[in-house]
Amino acid sequence: MSGYVLRRLLQSLVVLIGVSILVFAIIHLVPGDPIRQALGTRATEAAYQALRARSGLDDPLLVQYFNWIGSALTGDLGVSFRSGRPVTALILERIPATLSLAVAAIVVALLIAVPLGTISALKPRSPVDWFATVSSQAGLSIPDFWMGIMFILIFAGTLGWLPSGGYVGLTEDPVEWARHLVMPAVTAGVASGSILTRFVRSSVLEALGQDYVRTARAKGMRARDVLTWHVLRNALVPLVTVGGVQLAYLLSGVVIVEIVFAWPGLGQMALQAVEARDYSLLQGAVLLFAVIFLLVNLVVDLLYAKLDPRISYQGAAR
């Protein structure tokens, strides 16, 4: 098992190096000069040249790349051109907000998807199934910015139950943290939940049709136990796969939800970095997103073995 993990980590490293080269190349190919963007329109040519020289952008690309990747290996992702602050600090500053939102959103998504998907699979073509299908379709189709704005107008504006937007740290004030989190988490969670509902439904349906379920029923096992021990457990594997992808997606920032709720997450940061052509910040953010996806995938693969004893990485290691 540990051999498998090690090999996977090594593979991830190769992927990361590839990602770093791609990101670096693409960013530098995109038109738009970060120096002009930083100086605005009235600065003189001399000011432009001075800042350009200071920024290191005049070095050959290869030199720039190795400088960047060299310090990245020591955990130093460089300095954000736009803000003059270390990229690592800017990312760390936003991780609590992003983590809060991603975890809360995936919880919301699972709370929607697991019961709704299971019930509709147990009673296919029933009104419950119909409701689940329609509502997951609706959840996917309603734009998140619109849903977010409606939530704000209703729950913050009209009812006054929740704050309109913003973020409070969990350590600062747990109650306010939770109050600020509700609307963005539900907004982001509904879309993910709608996707997951369909997967839960189909994988539960599939498991229900398996021989072992028929056998379990035939030997007189209680319906609830059959569902818990034979159906749901087997249906979990695909759910974990799709859920993992959803979580990774949420962790790399839900830009629209972040904007609507003034939520200081990574998505907004990356968007600003694109707009300002803030090369080092964008490179750092994309690298981080790649790490998140790789890690989540690894965890998902390891979870398979836990969930389903038939899956083993021992054999693969040989």
Next chain:
Amino acid sequence: MAAAALGTALVLAACDTGEDVDVDQDGSGAENGATDEDGDAAPVQGTFVAAISGEPDQFDPHVTSAYASFQVLENVYDTLVVPDDEGEFQPSLATEWTTSDDGLTWTFTLRDDVVFHDGSEFDADDVLYSFNRIIDEELANAYRFASVDEITAPDAQTVEITLTEPTPALLDNVGGFKGMAIIPEGAADEYDLATEGAGTGPFAMGSPGASGISLTAFEDHWGGPPSVDQVEFRYISEATTALTSLRTGEVHWTDNIPPQDIESLQSEDGIEVGVSPSVDYWYLALNQDVEPWDQLEARQAVAYGINREQIVDVTQFGAATVNQTAIPEDNFWYHDYAPFDHDPDQARDLLDSAGVEEGQSLGIMVVQDTEGVQAAQVMEANLADIGISVQIEQEPSSTWLDRQAEGEFDAFMWSWLGNLDPFGFYHAQHYSEGGFNAQGYNNPEVDDLLEQAASETGQDARKALYDQAAEMIVDDVSYLYLYNPDVVQAWAEGVEGYEIRPDRAINFENVTVAE
């Protein structure tokens, strides 16, 4: 080189506000008002909460060019002189100033009771240090010292600026906005100015967060302590969120108001909306190095072909004033001159005489997600009537700036913000060698007038020169001026002591909030 008003900064900010997306805030529930950095609940009357639509890029006043940064910095730093709401310069860190007879030496007398937030005392060396930092490091605002020969400090309370030519716009150059802030000697080495404040202003800067920044009252401020204990800026880019926060009392003030919402907000209880003319202008510039726009008749045809009133109605819902020159009425520099009425027939005649064929294409380059896009759409419809086929080219601001600098455009739309002194809004733009003359305008007569005006020390004589130049600029369609947008801000009922300013500077020094 060029020198100017609020300049750089604010101009870029024009597009920034549209697209600079961002976050918010730091802590508070609707009913207990704001929470300070440590999470301690502060009494609501002690903390003023402002929701701004942009997000500051950084807080070094000499480096940043983002309007959102200056919204914060306005409250943290001081300059030698400061514009009042008429655009006239008033004493700030300098109590008085004199100009030598030849106009080449300006002597500023400094206040002797000023301390910085870090406790150090303010004197002439700090002014020298600040200005020399901008000049020596060739920072964004170095051009403001283009005509400066030497800056000296005869004594601790006096600063002398020697010029190579008379520079009547010097007060604007050194005090037009907080980009010319005075920082303590050695501050750039001692502090990380991108994140740490070192000013003399009414508020001291707290540490910046991803969602906002808090300022704390500076008790030793030379003008007396400000009227609130804290100002908290929150970055809320979504207007619905900002306005709902204002309605629920989570914030006291916001500038995040879409023009289409002004009317309905004005009729709401508990909210006051301030709509006031600004000294900003939006304009269209046609590339005079590209056929057929190198021909005067073709440019004038466009000037006759567009309908300014319609543009203002569509983009601003009326919260703007059409203008064919740069500066709005009520301003000292206003010049009443409007030769182009909307006249499609006249426009067609001009196109004929310029030999421009039906279906001539015109690419209008605009920064994406700004009001310029809607304005360009109106122009597209207007110009279709006279046989010009407009393509709207939306670009992110970085690409826009590149294309503009490299002259790769037929026409572009842009704005200048915070215009105070005409030197700042005519020279770089219309002087043949001007740093922002991207449209390629070259009129020796205008050059001559602008040169004279730059060193003319008599205010009325200077205005006469600029008026003459302005007429030529308009006639030649160097810039096709469109309108002056209003400043639109809203605040909770009970907020007192706040004044909207035509240059959009935001100052919360005297603001109070009723309980």
